[in-house]
Amino acid sequence: MKYLDEFRNPELAQRLFDEIRSVTTRPWAIMEVCGGQTHSIIRNGIDQLLPVEIELIHGPGCPVCVTPLELIDKALAIASRPTVIFCSFGDMLRVPGSTKDLFRVKSEGNDVRIVYSPLDAVKLAQANPTREVVFFGIGFETTAPANALAVHQAKRLGLRNFSMLVSHVLVPPAITAILESPTNRVQAFLAAGHVCSVMGTWEYEPLVERYRVPIVVTGFEPLDVLEGIRRTVLQLERGEAQLENAYTRAVNRAGNLPAQQMLADVFEVTDRGWRGIGVIPNSGWRLRDVYRDFDAETRFAVQNIHTEESALCHSGEVLRGLLKPNQCPAFGKECTPRTPLGATMVSSEGACAAYYQYGRFAQSEDGAVL
Amino acid sequence: MNEFSNADFSNWTCPLPLRSYPTIVMGHGGGGKLSAELVEHLFAPAFRSAALDALGDAAVVAPPAGRLAYSTDSFVVRPLFFPGGNIGALAVNGTVNDLAMMGARPLYLTVGMILEEGLPLAHLGVIVAAMATAARTAGVQIVAGDTKVVDKGHGDGIYINTSGIGVIPADVQIAPDQARPGDVVIVSGEIGLHGVTILSVREGLEFGAPLESDCAALNGLVAAMLAASCDIHVLRDPTRGGVAATLNEIASASRVGVTYEERKLPVPPAVAAACDMLGMDPVYIANEGKLVAIVAPNAADAVLEAMQRHPLGVKATVIGRITEQHPGMVVARTGIGGSRVVDMQIGEQLPRIC
Numbered sequence: 001m002k003y004l005d006e007f008r009n010p011e012l013a014q015r016l017f018d019e020i021r022s023v024t025t026r027p028w029a030i031m032e033v034c035g036g037q038t039h040s041i042i043r044n045g046i047d048q049l050l051p052v053e054i055e056l057i058h059g060p061g062c063p064v065c066v067t068p069l070e071l072i073d074k075a076l077a078i079a080s081r082p083t084v085i086f087c088s089f090g091d092m093l094r095v096p097g098s099t100k101d102l103f104r105v106k107s108e109g110n111d112v113r114i115v116y117s118p119l120d121a122v123k124l125a126q127a128n129p130t131r132e133v134v135f136f137g138i139g140f141e142t143t144a145p146a147n148a149l150a151v152h153q154a155k156r157l158g159l160r161n162f163s164m165l166v167s168h169v170l171v172p173p174a175i176t177a178i179l180e181s182p183t184n185r186v187q188a189f190l191a192a193g194h195v196c197s198v199m200g201t202w203e204y205e206p207l208v209e210r211y212r213v214p215i216v217v218t219g220f221e222p223l224d225v226l227e228g229i230r231r232t233v234l235q236l237e238r239g240e241a242q243l244e245n246a247y248t249r250a251v252n253r254a255g256n257l258p259a260q261q262m263l264a265d266v267f268e269v270t271d272r273g274w275r276g277i278g279v280i281p282n283s284g285w286r287l288r289d290v291y292r293d294f295d296a297e298t299r300f301a302v303q304n305i306h307t308e309e310s311a312l313c314h315s316g317e318v319l320r321g322l323l324k325p326n327q328c329p330a331f332g333k334e335c336t337p338r339t340p341l342g343a344t345m346v347s348s349e350g351a352c353a354a355y356y357q358y359g360r361f362a363q364s365e366d367g368a369v370l
Numbered sequence: 371m372n373e374f375s376n377a378d379f380s381n382w383t384c385p386l387p388l389r390s391y392p393t394i395v396m397g398h399g400g401g402g403k404l405s406a407e408l409v410e411h412l413f414a415p416a417f418r419s420a421a422l423d424a425l426g427d428a429a430v431v432a433p434p435a436g437r438l439a440y441s442t443d444s445f446v447v448r449p450l451f452f453p454g455g456n457i458g459a460l461a462v463n464g465t466v467n468d469l470a471m472m473g474a475r476p477l478y479l480t481v482g483m484i485l486e487e488g489l490p491l492a493h494l495g496v497i498v499a500a501m502a503t504a505a506r507t508a509g510v511q512i513v514a515g516d517t518k519v520v521d522k523g524h525g526d527g528i529y530i531n532t533s534g535i536g537v538i539p540a541d542v543q544i545a546p547d548q549a550r551p552g553d554v555v556i557v558s559g560e561i562g563l564h565g566v567t568i569l570s571v572r573e574g575l576e577f578g579a580p581l582e583s584d585c586a587a588l589n590g591l592v593a594a595m596l597a598a599s600c601d602i603h604v605l606r607d608p609t610r611g612g613v614a615a616t617l618n619e620i621a622s623a624s625r626v627g628v629t630y631e632e633r634k635l636p637v638p639p640a641v642a643a644a645c646d647m648l649g650m651d652p653v654y655i656a657n658e659g660k661l662v663a664i665v666a667p668n669a670a671d672a673v674l675e676a677m678q679r680h681p682l683g684v685k686a687t688v689i690g691r692i693t694e695q696h697p698g699m700v701v702a703r704t705g706i707g708g709s710r711v712v713d714m715q716i717g718e719q720l721p722r723i724c
Contacts, residue, residue: 008705010706045704045710090720093720116648248554324691338716360699361701361709
């Protein structure tokens, strides 16, 4: 496919691998922030082809993984109401809440639907005036503009039966929280290209300056990821700390101004809880007061949510790079992709699920335990 | 999108006296005159076979010599009509293919239908005509059938069960546990077409080029392959769960490993685009007219050539090998030379958010 195959070229990939190998002289811990990058790394087997010195830490950039348990439980409670059509992106349906997931709620006779865009949920609300249509608005700055647009449109259409359960999270405060942690091991970041295509790169300038940490804005195709890693390693080896943009075909310094305008109109910054990490100040968005009528949390006033995170699950430490998945006592025992205790074991690119799969293979190949 | 927008009902004419009811009513399953009329004027003329024409309580057929393959499958699909086929064609081809995957020559089918009250008779007519055409194309006879009607709201228009019997030639020994290290893995053509077509019609999504389901009967292709060589160890049609599920089933049944080259998988551009957009993987997408063959290395060339000469195997490709390593596991060599474990999906493949 045009504009895709060029970025999957095996010869060019090999050249980048060679270059990375030739400049790497000691161990480096690099965090790729975005779940999409983790997916690309696992799907293409990039991590196994890198020099052993380079450790990729799968960061907290998978919205499915960091959406707090309390919010998932709220989603389950709202979706269980008979008048509600609960709409969500597909991969949220299997994420475990305290006692069940959205698939279970659906099987209990409730109306839970997978949609591909929040605007589809707005259409559903128009088509079903007697039902309450709720969209599960999760994700980073990437999914936020479409969600903002959906709420904006619902208000313009005067829809009284549309609302959004919002749990938007932001990348820069998460990077700050990781860097502020006394146990931090991350030495450089691949910033999420699609987040930056919306927000621009200027937000990362103060981070680079304050923490003296290299940040390279990186895309998602194999060559994009490799180029991001190459530039990061070069900076680390030279002792530099700069903000670089390795994804110029999609990202500029200012970002997408109309999208930012829409975001500023609909959302305001708020503290957010991150599953496994805890509350990070000013790390998310909520609906502004003028859109409060569209806030599902207000509309349904879900009370008495008693969350119960598995005591065995260490996904928070995994997400911060403090623990490798296979160092978790529950890994591969109580917790497998079939019986996930935490969200990192749910999606195939969740750090734990990825380790589980590849670990099995590596063991059978050479008897070594990963 | 109108769920019937892809089917043409204009050529279907209602046989008298069915005209008095333009839709299915409860009486069509009541065993009385309405039921009889449906059989007499709709099913019997379309499915025409000596055994069926006798209209007894059971079809009477002469037992063919050799081992019998016997299979059943139920079909539920929404929408009922989609580009490249409909539930009727799917129901005939599905069971024909299940028999063919054992190396059997399909002979007889039975058809059980559960109709929802209110199903337009014209829709049923088009579905039945598609079944008749599919059966003729595959060379099988529909020898018995049954119809029930459920209340409106208790079914998706129509559910169809088909069962089938086929005969396995004496020298054919095909089964999921027959894969051996060194065997060659062949897919018969482009993957992912059926699943992505259904998804695009159901969700009203477009992915550049128009897509069609690959729904087809594979017994002809299998016959051509067996004529080239009997050293075919496993045949599977990668329906639900796609090529990934099929290879995993073979790996675990035969206690062998499977490796394949991702770049060799024939993925049509529109399927690749759809999967990229939705965060899905073509190896997990359903096919309805493709097969995966595990063939002894010395027979691989002959079988591949025979496949490529057949209209349903023109794009047949060797994608990988059976190996002693990592038994029970499927490993893909990725486009850039890495590797990854391709496991079975836990449930359905879900579009990813990021």
